[in-house]
Amino acid sequence: MGKGQSLTNVGIKAVLAFLLMLIGMEWIHTLPFFTDTEASYLYLFDTIIGVTLLLSWIFPWVWLRFLTSLLFMFYWFQVYRGEGEKWPDWWFSLWGEVRGAIPAILGLRLNQLNADLRTGFFFLFLTLLSLTLYREVVEKGRILFFLLLSFIWIGVLDTFFLFDGSLPTIRLFLYSFFLLAIQTLRKNPVFLSSKGKGRDLIPWAGLLLTLLLLFSGIGLISPKAAPSWPDPVSFLQTLKEDPGSGTGGVQVSGYGKDDSRLGGGFVQSDEVVFTAKVDGDLYPSHYWRGESKDTYTGHGWVKEVPDEIQPLSDGKIMDRLFNPVSLPMKNLRETVTFQQPGEILFTSGQPLQIIPQFKPDAGKSGGVQFDAASYALSSKTPVATYLSISQIPVIDEKRLIQVSNLLLQGSASYPDWTAPYLQLPDSLPARVKELAAKVVGEEKNAYKKAKKIEGFLRWGNIYRYETQDVPFPAEGQDFVDQFLFETKRGYCDHFSSAMVVMLRSQGIPARWVKGYAFGELKRNDRGELETTVRQKDAHSWVEAYFPEVGWVPFEATASFFTPYEMVRESTGSATAGAADDPAMEEMPKPEELEKMKAALTDVEGKQAQETKGESVSSPGVSFPIRFLFLPISFLLFLLLLLVVVLNRDRLLFWWRTRGLNRNGESHFIVEFYRRLLSLYERMVPRPPHATVREYARILPLNGEQGSFKALTKAFEEARYGEREPQMSKDEMTKLGKRFFSRRRK
Structure with missing residues (x-):
C-alpha cells in the first residue's frame, strides 16, 4: 500500500473518531434533563469519551487501548474526587469503598451506593462504551444502528421531557451525514488507491457541508405546526419518592413534609x-x-x-x-x-x-x-x-x-x-x-x-x-x-x-x-x-x-x-x-x-x-467554563491529532524499538532486525526452514531490496560472525527506520 493511501486512512479514522466524540457528547449533555447531574460536571464525562477515543486511535492494539484508557479513567476519577491522597493510599481507600459496596452491587441496589462510587462506575461505563464504539463504528464501519439509536434517544427526550431537541437534532443530522459520507468514501478503493485523488476531498466536503447547512437552516427556521397534545414531560420528570424529595417514585398531589x-x-x-x-x-x-x-x-x-x-x-x-x-x-x-x-x-x-x-x-x-x-x-x-x-x-x-x-x-x-x-x-x-x-x-x-x-x-x-x-x-x-x-x-x-x-x-x-x-x-x-x-x-x-x-x-x-x-x-x-x-x-x-x-x-x-x-450562561455555570471549554477542547484535540499524524512514523519507530539501546551494539542490531522481521512475518508468513536471507527475497520491498539486504547482512554478522558488524548502530537505525514505518502502510 502506498504512503498516500495510509495517511488518508489514518486521517479518515481520526475524523470518524472526532465525529463519534461529538455524537457521544450529545448523549452526555442530555443528562441534566432526566437526572440530578449538574451541568458544570458534564466536562468530566466529555473528557472521558474524548480521551478514550484518542487513545483508541493512537494504539492499534486492543489490549493497550483498554489498559491506557483504564489508567486515565482512574486518574480522572481521582481528579473528580479532588483528594490529596497519594496513589497507593488512594487505591486502598477506593478498594475499601468498592469492597463494602459489593453486596449492594450484587443485589442491584445501586441507589445505596454513595455518589462518588456511582460516578466512578459511570466513568467505567463510558470508558468501555467508547472503546466498543470505536471498534464497531470506526474500525468495522457499523454505523447505522448507533445513529438510529441516537436519533431515537433525542426524540424520546424531546417528546417526554423538558428538553428542546431542535438544535441537537440538527447537529446530529450533520454528524450523521458526515459519518456516512466518510464511511462510503473509505470503502471506495478508487479514491484511496489513486495517486493525488485525496485532493478531491476538499471540494467534495465543501459542497456537502454547504448543502447540509443550507437544508438544516431551512428546516430550523421554517414554521412548524403546534403539537396536538400537551407534553407529558411532568409525569416522567417528576419521579420522586416524596413531594419535594427529588428521588424515586411518582410525585402525586398531597401534603408533603419536605x-x-x-x-x-x-x-x-x-x-x-x-x-x-x-x-x-x-x-x-x-x-x-x-x-x-x-x-x-x-x-x-x-x-x-x-x-x-x-x-x-x-x-x-x-x-x-x-x-x-x-x-x-x-x-x-x-x-x-x-x-x-x-x-x-x-x-x-x-x-x-x-x-x-x-x-x-x-x-x-x-x-x-x-x-x-x-x-x-x-x-x-x-x-x-x-x-x-x-x-x-x-x-x-x-x-x-x-x-x-x-x-x-x-x-x-x-x-x-x-x-x-x-x-x-x-x-x-x-x-x-x-x-x-x-x-x-x-x-x-x-x-x-x-x-x-x-x-x-x-x-x-x-x-x-x-x-x-x-x-x-x-x-x-x-x-x-x-x-x-x-x-x-x-x-x-x-x-x-x-x-x-x-x-x-x-x-x-x-x-x-x-x-x-x-x-x-x-x-x-x-x-x-x-x-x-x-x-x-x-x-x-x-x-x-x-x-x-x-x-x-x-x-x-x-x-x-x-x-x-x-x-x-x-x-x-x-x-x-x-x-x-x-x-x-x-x-x-x-x-x-x-x-x-x-x-x-x-x-x-x-x-x-x-x-x-x-451569551446567556446556564445557571450555576459561568460563561468561560460552559462555552469556552468545549471549543478549546476541540481545538486542542485537533492540534494533538495533527501533531500525532505528522509524527506518527517517529512515534511508531520509538515504540517498536524501545529498550534496545541498553545493551551492546551487536545485541542492538540483532534485536532490531528481529523486531523488524516479526512485523513482516505478520504480513507475509515465513516458510518453514527458510533462512532470513531466503525470506528477504520474497518480501514486497518495492525496490528497497538492496537496503534490506544490507540490514540482513549486518544481522548475520552480529548474530553469527566472530567480529563486529561493519554497520554501526546509528547506520542500522537510519536505514531500518523506513522499513518500520513502511510496514504499517
Whole structure:
C-alpha cells in the first residue's frame, strides 16, 4: 500500500473518531434533563469519551487501548474526587469503598451506593462504551444502528421531557451525514488507491457541508405546526419518592413534609385524607391550615425560626393568628376524622381548642403539642378523630387599610420578631424585586400593595395554572424567577411562593403556608353538612402580617378563590367567601390589569437590553467554563491529532524499538532486525526452514531490496560472525527506520 493511501486512512479514522466524540457528547449533555447531574460536571464525562477515543486511535492494539484508557479513567476519577491522597493510599481507600459496596452491587441496589462510587462506575461505563464504539463504528464501519439509536434517544427526550431537541437534532443530522459520507468514501478503493485523488476531498466536503447547512437552516427556521397534545414531560420528570424529595417514585398531589425543592408536575390523587362535619346548619368555607415555613432558599422553603413548642392544657391554644378586636370572627365546631390516623392536625381559621380521641392505652394527653412559631398542631400519637373549636375571620379591608396608613404615619410598626419574615436569599435575581416594585407602582399602603401583587398573579392573565407540564428549575436557577419570567405556569406552590417573595421585597412580612383547600361539601347520610378533603385538595397560600391585626391570608393562585368572608372597602358590607360564591370575588379594574402586564413587559425588555449581544450562561455555570471549554477542547484535540499524524512514523519507530539501546551494539542490531522481521512475518508468513536471507527475497520491498539486504547482512554478522558488524548502530537505525514505518502502510 502506498504512503498516500495510509495517511488518508489514518486521517479518515481520526475524523470518524472526532465525529463519534461529538455524537457521544450529545448523549452526555442530555443528562441534566432526566437526572440530578449538574451541568458544570458534564466536562468530566466529555473528557472521558474524548480521551478514550484518542487513545483508541493512537494504539492499534486492543489490549493497550483498554489498559491506557483504564489508567486515565482512574486518574480522572481521582481528579473528580479532588483528594490529596497519594496513589497507593488512594487505591486502598477506593478498594475499601468498592469492597463494602459489593453486596449492594450484587443485589442491584445501586441507589445505596454513595455518589462518588456511582460516578466512578459511570466513568467505567463510558470508558468501555467508547472503546466498543470505536471498534464497531470506526474500525468495522457499523454505523447505522448507533445513529438510529441516537436519533431515537433525542426524540424520546424531546417528546417526554423538558428538553428542546431542535438544535441537537440538527447537529446530529450533520454528524450523521458526515459519518456516512466518510464511511462510503473509505470503502471506495478508487479514491484511496489513486495517486493525488485525496485532493478531491476538499471540494467534495465543501459542497456537502454547504448543502447540509443550507437544508438544516431551512428546516430550523421554517414554521412548524403546534403539537396536538400537551407534553407529558411532568409525569416522567417528576419521579420522586416524596413531594419535594427529588428521588424515586411518582410525585402525586398531597401534603408533603419536605418543601426544600419545589417544582415539577404531579398526578392528581382522589385519595380521601379526612372528612369533617360541622355542628350547625351553616358551614363557611376556609383553609385547612397545616404549618408555615419562614425561609426561602431559592429552591423551596424550610423552617429556620426556632420552634416554640407549647404543651396544651385541655387542648386550649392561647396564641392567636388574628386579633379578634380588629377582625370580626365566626365560631365554628368541627369533628375531623382521618382515613388513616395522622400526626398533623389540620385546623380552620384560628383554632381555640383541640380535643383528640385516642385509644385507651395512648395516655391522657396523647402528646398533642402546639408550635407557636409556625402555628402548627401535631400529635406524638397518631390521631383518628378530633374535635376542633375555632374562629373563622371576616377580612375587613377598611381596617387593614387603616392599619397600613398607621404604618406610613409611623404610628404603628412591625415587631422585631417579624424580621425573619422579610428574609430573601442573596442569590435572588434583581429582576424579581424590580418586577414587584413596578407592579405596586406609586402605591405606599401595605395592604393595597399586597392586593396589587395578589391581583397581578391571579388576574393578570399572564400566569397559567398547570399541574402536569411543569418543569423543575435547572441547577442554580431560582424557583420564583423561573416561574415569573421563564415558564409562567405552575400550581399553588409557584403562585404563593412568588407572592411571598414579592411582598418581602416590598418590606411586608410574609410567610408561606400549606395545608388543604376546603374540600367537597355535601350532606351525609344523616343529613349533616360534611366536607371531604382529598389529596388533590393539598394547597399552599400566603399570610402577611399587619400590626394590630395579625396574619392575614391571601390567595395568589390563578383559578382559586379566597375562602373567607370579606368586608369590602368599596361597599363597607360583608360578602360571602368567594369559594362559596365565586361571583363575589373582586377583580382589579381593566386599566390596572394592563398596567400589571406592562410592568412585566418593562422588566423583561430591560433584561433583554442588558443581555443583548451577550451569551446567556446556564445557571450555576459561568460563561468561560460552559462555552469556552468545549471549543478549546476541540481545538486542542485537533492540534494533538495533527501533531500525532505528522509524527506518527517517529512515534511508531520509538515504540517498536524501545529498550534496545541498553545493551551492546551487536545485541542492538540483532534485536532490531528481529523486531523488524516479526512485523513482516505478520504480513507475509515465513516458510518453514527458510533462512532470513531466503525470506528477504520474497518480501514486497518495492525496490528497497538492496537496503534490506544490507540490514540482513549486518544481522548475520552480529548474530553469527566472530567480529563486529561493519554497520554501526546509528547506520542500522537510519536505514531500518523506513522499513518500520513502511510496514504499517
